[in-house]
Amino acid sequence: MYLREQKKLTARLRAVLRDKFQIELDTIAIEQPPEIKFGEYALPLAFELARKLKKAPRKIAEEIIADLSPLEGFTRFEVAGAGYINARLDRAAAARDIAAGADVPALEAPVHSLVEHTSINPNKAAHVGHLRNAILGDTFVQLLRAAGQKVDVQNYIDNTGVQVADVVVGLMHLEGLSLKDVEALMARLAADGQRIDYYCWDLYARVSQWYNANGDEAVSQERKALRLLTLHQMEQGALHLADAGQKSRETARIAEIISTAVLRRHLETMLRLGIEYDLLPRESEILSLHFWDLAFEQLKTKGVLYFETEGKNKGCWVMKRPGTAQAAQGDGPDEDAKVIVRSNGTVTYVGKDIAYHLWKFGLLGRDFAYNKFFEYPNHTCWISAEHGEPNHPHFGGAQAIYNVIDSRQSDPQANVIEALRGLGYTDQASHYTHFSYEMVALTPRCAEELGYTIAEEDRSRPYIEVSGRKGFGVKADDLIDKLIVATQSEVDSRHPEQSEAERTQIATEIAVGALRYFMLKYTRNTVIAFDFKDALSFEGETGPYMQYAVVRTRSIFRKAGITAEQALADFASVDASPYLAGEEGDGIWQVWLRAAKTTLLLDQCIATAEPAYLAKHAFQLAQEFSNFYRKHHILTEANPERKKFLLATAAITQRELIRSLAWLGISAPEVM
Structure with a gap:
């Protein structure tokens, strides 16, 4: 309204x-x-x-x-x-309009949007920082769909990148395992109920320390050379080059086994938060299906890339920087030009990303093959392949792209946009949004609760950064488990009459709501210091506070012996004018007006790519309803017409809170 x-x-x-x-x-x-x-x-x-x-x-x-x-x-x-x-x-007329139904304006021309989020390197368990990415992306998907847009959700899998190479180095050179040994390791972990993503978490940290070689620079350089060799072998194997050799094929196969198993674990982790995907495009297929070759020809033909013959980038294909011309003979090389193809022939991350985004916009002239990979309750998640199933959904060809990638990747994202502009795809470049965000850290208190030893000088710091290479951080599943356990005891004590399964479900909804809201209430450019106590509090700006507001409205209607829908139907015959006038009326009208702004907030969140505005709106609505509830005794109101009005106030609050929370990916339990 x-x-x-x-x-x-x-x-x-x-x-x-x-x-x-x-x-x-x-x-x-x-x-x-x-x-x-x-x-x-x-x-x-x-x-x-x-x-x-x-x-x-x-x-x-x-x-x-x-x-x-x-x-x-x-x-x-x-x-x-x-x-x-x-x-x-006209407050009375507006109140009737608000009570009649929630309006979401239909788009004149629905846009086909593609949202890429999560995109965790498939080399170890997901951590707390990855959760911010996934929750932001999933929430933005819900907002776009609520506004009537067609949205494809993609989770890009860099299965031939440096991080996967590090784990392969650990398996082959630190652990001394062959392909058969890795296959046996996978079977043993599965039999023992151990998780491959947790195993790789520890191995990745050990490899990072091994590269350091206790400060011996010569040994360190020798070991790091193994990373580049492994990366090259993985790419050769992915390309199925005839001269790749047995070692490259074995290395690529190990990378495929590990990355696929870890990827499956990532999807299971995210599903615990209600996060699902439509497609998993993999870098290996971008290589094997020669996406880059097609993109490379476009980039060379349009003069976006040139071959460097001298300087530190000699032998590389580099991209002109915006606003600069290719160096004339005698001017010397542009040392700051972005390398797209290294002198050894391997393509950089940015190069493969350019090819990938040409496909996203339907500008490449080639498509993936697709296979089914993961089954959700209501749909199938597909994965890119070289040879796939004949009947599959259409992916790619989007009109707008949103990439949820942390702010440290601003330069690579800008490089892709400039490449699109250089190729003449200016409209597509203008509909390419880098949905950036800042990191998630831990409060010192939270780090200690997780069992980490904190130096005395770190105790006074506002937050401590996590580091996967150092093995310092919070695995996503461990965090979710800990939140559920912390909530379970409270639910058990409050609702012993519920079955164990029901209490666990309630605890899970509260824990997930707490986590998602904590990640969403801060604007994207804010560093988050995660803390268990702050996230789970039933007071203040938290998910449980808003969930409790919904529970309170449900309690009101149970005691009144009617439903929220009946309360709104009864309100249709009420003249609300007397109850919306004066100072007292202003206070109640504030609740109605806040409830009426849900659609406005949807519009603002999409326009600014900032879900925090909706999170703040939901909190303010819960807060204003709490103030209303304390001042007005709904169930004991003697005036029948006024009672109908007060019940309608609770009903529109419940409706708009549930709707706002749903867009934030937060459910509202029946009891708390």
């Missing part, structure tokens, strides 16, 4: 400005007055027009409001201060 009325007001303003002043504005800013008693919308446009019209803002505002009325849904317009225009809704 709020967004619809705002659009109606904007359209009327445009007409007034056009007829009265012959002015067309690209955007018209609309704010909310500082206090609800001054109205529902505040317009500062008179200040913007003052210089153009050479009049005082207040005079302009007076002239505008003279032509705004009458406007259906609004009672009056007023000039405030030096020239603000305040607009007042």
Whole structure:
């Protein structure tokens, strides 16, 4: 309702400005007055027009409001201060509209969007930082779908990259295992109920220490050379080169076995948080299906890449930097140019990413083959392949792309966008969004609770960074388990009448809600310091606080002997005007108005790629309902009409909280 009325007001303003002043504005800013008693919308446009019209803002505002009325849904317009225009809704009519149903405006032309998120290197267990990526991405998918967009969810698998190579180095050179030994290891871990992703977590940290060679630089360089050799062998094996040799094929096979097994574990971990995917495109197929060869030809033909013949990048294919020309003879090489193909012929991450994004936009002229990989309750997750099943969904060819990748990857992401522009795909480049975010760290208290020894000087720090290479961090499954255990004891004590399975389900919903909200309430450019106590609190800005607000509304309706839907139906015959007037009415109207803004927040979150705004909205609605609940005794209200109104207030709160939480990926338990 709020967004619809705002659009109606904007359209009327445009007409007034056009007829009265012959002015067309690209955007018209609309704010909310500082206090609800001054109205529902505040317009500062008179200040913007003052210089153009050479009049005082207040005079302009007076002239505008003279032509705004009458406007259906609004009672009056007023000039405030030096020239603000305040607009007042017909509260009773608006309340009927709010109670009638939740409105999500249909898109004039639904967009086909592709959201890539999670994209964990398949070399070890997922950790707490990966959870922020996955939760942000999954929530944004829910928002886009709620707005009517067609969304494909992709999880890019870098199964031929350096991190996987490190684990292969650990298996082959640190552990001394052959391909058969690795196959036997996998069988043994499965028989013993041990997890391959946890095994690789420890191995990855050990390999990182092994590379260091206790400070012996010569040995360290020799060992790190094994990483490059292994990486090269993996790529040769993935390309099925005839001259790859048995060693390369064996190395590539080990990488495939490990990365596929770890990937499956990642999907199982994310499913615990309700996170699902449609497609798992793998780097190995980008290589084997020669995506890069097609992209390489485009890049060379359009002059985006050139071959460097001197300097530190001699023998490499490099990309021109934006705003620079290729160095003329005698000028010397551009030492800062981005290397896309190394002198040994291997393609960098950015190069493969350019090819991948040409496919995403349907600009490559080639497609993956596809195989079924993972079954969700309601759909299948597919994986890229060289030779696949004949009947599969269509992937790629998106109109808009959102890549959820941490802020440290800003430069590579910018390189891909510049490559698209250089190729002439300017429209696609403008619809390519790097959905960046900052890291997740641990509070010192949280690190100690997890069993880590914290140096005295670190105890006073706001957070401690995690490091997979050092083995310092929180495995995602361990974190989820610990949150559930912490919640379970509270649920068990409060609801002994429930079955064990029911109590576990409630504890899981609370734990997942706490984790997801904690990751979403901070804006993306904020470093998060995770803390168990803060996340699980039933007070303050937490997931459990909002879940409890829904539980409270359900308790109200159980005791009243009606449903929330019945309460809204009963409200249709109530004249709400007396209950929305005066100071007391302002307080109750604040709850209704907040509930009416859910669709507005959906619109804002998509426009800014910032789910934190919806998280804040849900918290504020829960908070305002809590204030309302303390002041008004709903169940003991003697006036039948007023009681219907108060019950309707609880009903619209419940509806909008459940809807907002669902878009955040948070369920609302029946009891807590």
